[in-house]
Amino acid sequence: MCESFAKDLLAWYDAHARVLPWRISPADRAKGVMPDPYRIWLSEVMLQQTTVAAVKDYFNRFTTRWPDVAALAAAADADVMAEWAGLGYYARARNLLACARAVASAGGFPKTEAGLLALPGVGPYTAAAIAAIAFDLPAVVVDGNVERVTSRIFAMNDPLPAARPKLRDLAAELSPRERPGDYAQAMMDLGATICTPRNPACTICPVFSHCAARRLGIAAELPRKAPKAAKPERAGVVYIARRPSDGAWLIETRPEKGLLGGMPGFPGSDWVAGGAPAHEPPLTADWLTLNGEVRHTFTHFHLSLQVRIARSDAAPRQGEWRADFSPSALPTVMRKAWDLAAPQFHEF
Known part of the structure; x- marks a missing residue:
């Protein structure tokens, strides 16, 4: 044949x-x-x-x-x-x-x-x-x-x-x-x-x-496929902050290994099952928790992220202030967080 x-x-x-x-x-x-x-x-x-x-x-x-x-x-x-x-x-x-x-x-x-x-x-x-x-x-x-x-x-x-x-x-x-x-x-x-x-x-x-x-x-x-196991759920918190003095944004480059390795993003908690873990914000500020959440699916799990925003001139404990930040460089899950947060910075 x-x-x-x-x-x-x-x-x-x-x-x-x-x-x-x-x-x-x-x-x-x-x-x-x-x-x-x-x-x-x-x-x-x-x-x-x-x-x-x-x-x-x-x-x-x-x-x-x-x-x-x-x-x-x-x-x-x-x-x-x-x-x-x-x-x-x-x-x-x-x-x-x-x-x-x-x-x-x-x-x-x-x-x-x-x-x-x-x-x-x-x-x-x-x-x-x-x-x-x-x-x-x-x-x-x-x-x-x-x-x-x-x-x-x-x-x-x-x-x-x-x-x-x-x-x-x-x-x-x-x-x-x-x-x-x-x-x-x-x-x-x-x-x-x-x-x-x-x-x-x-x-x-x-x-x-x-x-x-x-x-x-x-x-x-055809082809036949074995039933897929249900994907587990994970949750976390992401923090989006802007410095009023110069308009810089708080950005964190993720570790080279692991999910989104080497990509820019916003600081946040670990992503774990059973709800967002105990964590410390990346800097001292009056954080506002936004209504709604970010939902994203990776290969092996579903993720939900709570988004918190703030304006602050404080020195960060996690991430760094970046004046050259571009949303287009963000991976998709972080871009979703940005899309939820960006309009709110005009209102508070």
């Missing part, structure tokens, strides 16, 4: 490939135009647990400001983290810088899957994607779209995530040695536009004749 499946899929891709800012079209690829590994790597890191629609503007801003890996490697950490704000999963931004600096020091990206896998922050999927798309190496590229397509082609009922090793083996059976980069992108496009999670468009699918799940009438039910 491998040869005929790949032939049908690639014929469809040649006619219907999505136009993406990091992609070389199949027509240009056929003329010998090779993708820039920097752009492929950057897009793949950004796309981890994020949608194409959300990534496009970030990708364009990054590549305009830092057009190659050497430029990104030389960038200040704070500048990169500020540009990343809003994309989430901030460990990716820290790994992005570490990887860029390793690649720049080595004089370029490794041209083997094993070499790519040794780079900071590059896992098996990203290494395979860069190897296939940037260097046209016969790597097996398996993301969520590929898992879904593969599970339906083979009518594989084993539930995720336990089924992932078996799905990878099945995906390897389908993967051709010719045009591996175009094939990898074709599988992604198929899953994103036709073989979608809900209501797959089986009647216009270019590989419908190969699909066991379609024949059985169970395509929309």
Whole structure:
């Protein structure tokens, strides 16, 4: 099935490939135009647990400001983290810088899957994607779209995530040695536009004749997924203060390791189960507790934050006064706190 499946899929891709800012079209690829590994790597890191629609503007801003890996490697950490704000999963931004600096020091990206896998922050999927798309190496590229397509082609009922090793083996059976980069992108496009999670468009699918799940009438039910455990709830308090004498804001840079590592934010308590913990405000002030709360969901828990605001010229015990503060540099959860608090500073 491998040869005929790949032939049908690639014929469809040649006619219907999505136009993406990091992609070389199949027509240009056929003329010998090779993708820039920097752009492929950057897009793949950004796309981890994020949608194409959300990534496009970030990708364009990054590549305009830092057009190659050497430029990104030389960038200040704070500048990169500020540009990343809003994309989430901030460990990716820290790994992005570490990887860029390793690649720049080595004089370029490794041209083997094993070499790519040794780079900071590059896992098996990203290494395979860069190897296939940037260097046209016969790597097996398996993301969520590929898992879904593969599970339906083979009518594989084993539930995720336990089924992932078996799905990878099945995906390897389908993967051709010719045009591996175009094939990898074709599988992604198929899953994103036709073989979608809900209501797959089986009647216009270019590989419908190969699909066991379609024949059985169970395509929309696959892949099976094990029930998810309920996410725990955590709570905390965040303090937003402004210094009247010069308009500076109280800002704290979070530790490099952990959630929102290296990102600017507002001082506050720990985030714990069972309500906000006992804590001391970051400076002496007459703190006003705002009505409402900030709600945010991380990968492993839901968070609710009480927001307190104040004006004060006191010396802070936590954080530092910053006159150059920009809300656009905040991670999403802190931006939500800012959006709740900012209007109140005009009223008290």
